[in-house]
Amino acid sequence: MRVVVCTIVHHPGDARIYHRQIRALLEAGHQVTYIAPAEAEGFSAGRAGAELRVIAVPRAVGRDRLGALRAARRELARHAPGADLLLIHDPELLLALPPRRTRPPTVWDVHEDTAAALGTKPWLPRSLRPAVAAATRAAERLAERRVHLILAEHGYLPRFSQAHPVVPNTTHVPEAVPAPDPPGTAPRVVYVGHLSPDRGVAEMIDVAALLRPHGIEVELIGPADARARAMIEPAQAGGMIRWLGFVPNDQAMIKVDGALAGLSLLQDEANFRHSLPTKVVEYMARGVPVVTTPLPAAAELATRYECGFVVPFGDPQAAADAVLRLAGDSSLRAKMGNRGYEAARSSLGWPADAQAFVAQLEAWAKAP
Numbered sequence: 001m002r003v004v005v006c007t008i009v010h011h012p013g014d015a016r017i018y019h020r021q022i023r024a025l026l027e028a029g030h031q032v033t034y035i036a037p038a039e040a041e042g043f044s045a046g047r048a049g050a051e052l053r054v055i056a057v058p059r060a061v062g063r064d065r066l067g068a069l070r071a072a073r074r075e076l077a078r079h080a081p082g083a084d085l086l087l088i089h090d091p092e093l094l095l096a097l098p099p100r101r102t103r104p105p106t107v108w109d110v111h112e113d114t115a116a117a118l119g120t121k122p123w124l125p126r127s128l129r130p131a132v133a134a135a136t137r138a139a140e141r142l143a144e145r146r147v148h149l150i151l152a153e154h155g156y157l158p159r160f161s162q163a164h165p166v167v168p169n170t171t172h173v174p175e176a177v178p179a180p181d182p183p184g185t186a187p188r189v190v191y192v193g194h195l196s197p198d199r200g201v202a203e204m205i206d207v208a209a210l211l212r213p214h215g216i217e218v219e220l221i222g223p224a225d226a227r228a229r230a231m232i233e234p235a236q237a238g239g240m241i242r243w244l245g246f247v248p249n250d251q252a253m254i255k256v257d258g259a260l261a262g263l264s265l266l267q268d269e270a271n272f273r274h275s276l277p278t279k280v281v282e283y284m285a286r287g288v289p290v291v292t293t294p295l296p297a298a299a300e301l302a303t304r305y306e307c308g309f310v311v312p313f314g315d316p317q318a319a320a321d322a323v324l325r326l327a328g329d330s331s332l333r334a335k336m337g338n339r340g341y342e343a344a345r346s347s348l349g350w351p352a353d354a355q356a357f358v359a360q361l362e363a364w365a366k367a368p
Contacts, residue, residue, distance in 0.1 A: 001030040001365055004079050004104075007089040008060045008068040011223060012036035012043045015249040015278065016111065016152070016169055017089055024354035025361070026051055033083065035075045037068070041223075041246055055079065060092060072096045080104060085365040091136065094143055105364045106147040109167070110140075110156055112271055148364050150357075155274030155297070167357045169278040171253075173349045177287035177341045178257035188217040188242075189291070189323050191263040192252050193279045195224035195243075198272075200265030200293070201231050206316035207263070208241045211323060216260065217242060221252050256286045260326050260333065261308070264292040268313045276301070281348050283308075284340030289333060291322045307340030 003025055010017055012034070025032050032052050037059035055075050060068040073096035080086045080098050086106045088094070097103060140159060143149070149164040151157065157164070181187070189211070195201050201224070208218035223246040224232055235241045247255065256262060262283030266272050276297035283290050284301070290308030292298040302308040309322035326333045 001025075001084045001362060002033070002082070003030055003085045003087060003361065003365075004033045004035065004076070004083045005087045005089070006035040006072060006076060006093055008037065008057060008065075008072050008092065009090040010036075010111075011246065012038050012040050012054075013246070013248050014089075015171075016109075019249040020171075020350055020354065021087075021109075021167075021357060022052070024350075024358050027354075028358045030358075033079050035072060035079065043246075044248075060090070065092065069093075069096055076103075085361055087361070091139065091143075094139065094147075097147075100146075105367065107150055107361065107364060108143060108147050109150045109152070110164075111152050112275065150360070153275050153297075165356075165360050167353055167360075169276065169281065170348045170350045170353050171278065171282050171285050171344070172250075172351075173285040173341070173345045177338060178254075181258035185258075186215060186217055187260050187327055188219050189261045189263055190219045190221060190256050190259040190283075190288070191265075191279070192221045192256060192282060193277070195220060195222050195228040195232065197227050197231075198267045198269050199228075200263070200267060201228040203265045203314060203316045203319065204263055205231060205235045205241060207265075207320045207323070208235065210316060210320035212240065214324060214327065216323060216327060218263075219244065219255070219259075221245075221247050221255055253282060253286060256283060256288055259288050261291045261323050262286075262288045263319065264290065264298055265311075265316075265319060266293055266295055266298075268293070268295070281344060284348065285344040287337040287341040289326055289336035290340065291319050301343070305339050305343040307336050307343065 005022060007017060012018060022032050022034060035055045035057055038054045038056040057071040057075060058068040069092055072093060076096055077098050081102045083104045085104050089109050097106060144160050144162055151164050151166045152169055154166050191204055204218060219242045221244045232243050236243045264277045264280050266277060272295050280290050280292055280298045280301060284307055290302050292302055292308060292310055293313050294310050299310045302310050311318035311322055
């Protein structure tokens, strides 16, 4: 099967798109043409060749989206007609699809609650957000009549009139719990993922200030938007935090190993309420206790499996206290880490979902 995968919004090394879905397609013996902002910092298509072809297009950022959309339209018109399936990852790309008579079966992977997410975008004037959100909802309803949909969360199902398969953001789980940091290493807590104000950047900097007198470091791993960068760079210059920038997902997971805790201090935004932050699953898979705000899915995991602490929104002191409790009780830290790991291994591992994902795409590609 020849599959064209396209994104102009996400980093080309996105964990869901590149490290899970494309990897699953390649391992199943399929060929992939990947249209993405491939010149982004930190991205290297290590498997590019006969089975994986990467086509670079500009990235859509803020209000600067038209150029990326035009480039995507051009490349989709060039590569999609000869493919067996087209998989897109951004709602904008619904405007760039080739005509129905020339394109293969098309799948939109719905990553987020797009209409709700617009409420946190500083580039969209506040006065326009309700109208744009309403238009987005209408576009979603239209899209499900024109293309196949895959949803990243069961919580997205009520947005649509039909049932659609869910491919959750599970993760690769190692064969055993990774070892803790060696003795003599400065204790640390980590955050992995995109960095923005609504994802708790200010709160994590405050946590770093509270933990610094105790010799505990806060390490942030991931790309930052302009507003987050404006907060992170001074904090890093002052020695308050360590920011590693974008790190490929497989390497980022290794950096999680051995941490006291993994932070997920996302704010109470509509776009997050129906989603499970992938980082929570990734921390569990690496045997690292979780410190999360009470977003329903994340709090449910931390509570059900007793693998971390749930702290109030906007409360850095509570988050710091949770970290200090883990730092002072190695037995508790090990128990929480092991419980999270076992839960991830039993029900949150990607391989099973990978098989279902590939099988669904194969079925759509073969259908009349």
